[in-house]
Amino acid sequence: MCTVTAPPTTRSSTTARRRDEIVGRAPRRPGTALLLGCLAGAVLALLVVSAATGTVPVTLGDASRLVAGHLLPGLPWMSDGSLTPLQDQAVWQFRLPRALLAGLAGAGLALAGAIMQAIVRNPLAEPYILGVSSGASVGAVLVIVLGSAAVGGLTLGAAAFVGALAASIAVALVARRRGSLSPTRMVLSGVALGSLFSAITSYLTITTDAQNVVSVLFFLLGSVSAATMPTLIAPAIALVVAGIHVGLRSRAMNALLTGDESATALGLHVSRLRGELLLSSALLTGAIVSVSGGIGFVGLVVPHVARILVGSDHRRMLPVAVLGGAAFLMLADLLARTVAAPTEIPLGILTALVGAPFFLWLMHRDSAAQAGLER
Amino acid sequence: MRIALDGVTVRLGGRTILSDIAFSAEPGRFVGILGPNGSGKSTLLRTMYRAVRPAAGSVRIGELDVWSAHRRDVARTVAVMTQDSSTEFDFTALEVVLLGRVPFQRGFGRDSASDLEFARAALEQARASEFADRPLADLSGGQRQRVLLARALAAQTPVVLLDEPTNHLDIAFQLELMRLASTLDRTVIAALHDLNLAAGYCDAVVVLHQGRVVAAGPPSILTPALVREVFGVHAERFTHPRSGAPVLAFGHEDPAPREEESRFQCANE
Numbered sequence: 001m002c003t004v005t006a007p008p009t010t011r012s013s014t015t016a017r018r019r020d021e022i023v024g025r026a027p028r029r030p031g032t033a034l035l036l037g038c039l040a041g042a043v044l045a046l047l048v049v050s051a052a053t054g055t056v057p058v059t060l061g062d063a064s065r066l067v068a069g070h071l072l073p074g075l076p077w078m079s080d081g082s083l084t085p086l087q088d089q090a091v092w093q094f095r096l097p098r099a100l101l102a103g104l105a106g107a108g109l110a111l112a113g114a115i116m117q118a119i120v121r122n123p124l125a126e127p128y129i130l131g132v133s134s135g136a137s138v139g140a141v142l143v144i145v146l147g148s149a150a151v152g153g154l155t156l157g158a159a160a161f162v163g164a165l166a167a168s169i170a171v172a173l174v175a176r177r178r179g180s181l182s183p184t185r186m187v188l189s190g191v192a193l194g195s196l197f198s199a200i201t202s203y204l205t206i207t208t209d210a211q212n213v214v215s216v217l218f219f220l221l222g223s224v225s226a227a228t229m230p231t232l233i234a235p236a237i238a239l240v241v242a243g244i245h246v247g248l249r250s251r252a253m254n255a256l257l258t259g260d261e262s263a264t265a266l267g268l269h270v271s272r273l274r275g276e277l278l279l280s281s282a283l284l285t286g287a288i289v290s291v292s293g294g295i296g297f298v299g300l301v302v303p304h305v306a307r308i309l310v311g312s313d314h315r316r317m318l319p320v321a322v323l324g325g326a327a328f329l330m331l332a333d334l335l336a337r338t339v340a341a342p343t344e345i346p347l348g349i350l351t352a353l354v355g356a357p358f359f360l361w362l363m364h365r366d367s368a369a370q371a372g373l374e375r
Numbered sequence: 376m377r378i379a380l381d382g383v384t385v386r387l388g389g390r391t392i393l394s395d396i397a398f399s400a401e402p403g404r405f406v407g408i409l410g411p412n413g414s415g416k417s418t419l420l421r422t423m424y425r426a427v428r429p430a431a432g433s434v435r436i437g438e439l440d441v442w443s444a445h446r447r448d449v450a451r452t453v454a455v456m457t458q459d460s461s462t463e464f465d466f467t468a469l470e471v472v473l474l475g476r477v478p479f480q481r482g483f484g485r486d487s488a489s490d491l492e493f494a495r496a497a498l499e500q501a502r503a504s505e506f507a508d509r510p511l512a513d514l515s516g517g518q519r520q521r522v523l524l525a526r527a528l529a530a531q532t533p534v535v536l537l538d539e540p541t542n543h544l545d546i547a548f549q550l551e552l553m554r555l556a557s558t559l560d561r562t563v564i565a566a567l568h569d570l571n572l573a574a575g576y577c578d579a580v581v582v583l584h585q586g587r588v589v590a591a592g593p594p595s596i597l598t599p600a601l602v603r604e605v606f607g608v609h610a611e612r613f614t615h616p617r618s619g620a621p622v623l624a625f626g627h628e629d630p631a632p633r634e635e636e637s638r639f640q641c642a643n644e
Contacts, residue, residue, distance in 0.1 A: 121461055255477050257464045262457045262526075264426045267450025267478040312464040315485075 110325025113299030135167020164286030222295035410583035516543035
């Protein structure tokens with residue numbers, strides 16, 4: 001044991017810190033609160049407009065009154081005959097669940113995308129990168145092709161959820177090495193296993209009867225048209241749970257973005273944090289995919305837009321991404337069922353058609369350069 | 376706080392990176408870890424902030440046993456200026472420095488006034504205030520180093536570890552950083568490449584060679600014989616006329632390669 005015992009050199013008494021210039025203001029971009037308010041307003045407005053849009057005529061006012069009447073007891077217009085049962089049915093049983101599911105799916109996929117991007121520390125990651133959607137597809141397509149009896153009596157939604165979870169667990173197990181989860185290994189495992197699952201889906205699709213192929217495509221492209229109030233429960237719970245979890249971990253996620261080494265130095269258990277976040281995003285994605293199919297694009301691009309608008313700090317960016325995702329997908333669904341009415345455009349196609357040009361436009365603006373998109 | 380390592384041995388992938396490292400650093404001292412590439416300098420630092428678990432031995436900081444304490448308590452005691460910092464995402468310099476406060480924060484809320492105060496003071500100390508609001512990715516390598524230094528300082532920990540802090544820095548800021556490190560009233564341990572910087576500013580140095588401590592003590596232990604043994608190069612030692620610190624000039628064992636010389640002569644003829 002060699003002890004270092006050099007004589008202390010002359011040192012100035014303390015650090016030359018200049019306390020007079022200290023400013024106690026938070027570095028908060030001023031627009032964040034305003035932006036969140038606008039997005040919340042947009043979500044509510046889209047909910048009402050969606051409820052008033054369709055073949056059965058319902059005015060915006062009637063749509064609002066119907067929604068309020070279902071939520072609050074004893075409102076006079078629910079029993080005075082001014083609203084027809086057909087209007088009530090159209091709004092409460094078809095349009096509203098659908099708009100709500102679009103909102104939940106948009107919010108959930110945007111959140112899952114943001115989590116996934118933090119986990120693999122790559123802004124190009126999306127909620128499906130770890131084989132989640134291809135796993136869900138295998139589950140759903142098995143039910144469509146072989147019938148639910150073949151997969152232990154699971155419904156299509158349940159089979160998709162199980163498939164999604166099984167795929168993420170498989171990816172995490174394959175990527176694990178000496179107890180740690182490295183981002184690169186996770187992405188590579190996800191891509192490899194995703195291809196394997198896609199091959200299974202393709203094989204099942206190509207060998208099945210022709211009438212099943214439409215159902216398979218319908219699931220793969222994603223849709224919220226089959227939404228009912230009970231189908232909203234699972235995604236809503238998943239969104240709330242994941243939201244709370246990620247809210248509590250938002251500082252840790254910020255630290256994770258700067259690198260494993262520095263996150264470790266800041267006192268984080270990096271691998272455990274990664275596993276935790278992975279579980280959260282897989283549950284969230286699985287719950288959404290099982291009811292809405294594979295809606296692409298939202299999870300990749302909405303978090304990006306949120307970063308361009310308010311920066312990378314998760315405490316600002318996650319709320320913006322969640323509300324922005326909800327508004328975006330509700331708008332997309334509204335367009336999907338109106339622009340070519342009575343034909344409906346599949347949601348996954350529309351999100352890309354609307355989202356891609358918008359994203360490219362944002363990318364060309366100055367603030368995109370600051371957000372790191374030019375590197 | 377006093378740092379004491381005893382019998383620290385690290386094996387990674389079947390290779391022994393460090394064997395039986397033992398040294399201690401007294402409170403408030405600035406200790407330089409020296410050694411050639413691959414001698415285990417960074418790994419040694421990593422055992423002190425819980426990034427690499429030693430197969431044997433103990434790392435103690437004051438009363439805290441680094442490897443049995445809670446990782447949060449360690450992060451509240453030791454701040455690190457790491458070499459890596461991802462710039463895939465656009466954090467501003469100030470946001471990066473505020474991350475140094477993470478070990479002291481909980482929950483979702485905003486940064487407290489004192490967190491901001493520490494961050495701004497650290498930016499000032501590292502002379503990085505002028506680019507506090509610019510994205511880290513837009514900064515030069517040297518500016519980025521200042522920000523990472525500020526992040527370590529913002530934590531206000533009694534111990535600061537610097538992993539090759541003078542990389543990418545011009546000579547003026549190298550000297551500035553070394554002076555800052557030597558005047559901090561915290562225990563500072565730095566992995567360094569530049570023997571002269573270490574000799575000029577460190578209170579003590581620890582020399583590693585192939586994962587072992589071969590010498591430790593005041594900078595005057597940096598003799599030509601030690602340099603030859605550890606780095607395999609010839610050194611002449613002088614004394615700095617003003618500071619009295621040892622100064623080393625390096626060269627080949629045989630400064631004029633004979634073969635090249637004769638070729639030049641041929642060309643001249």
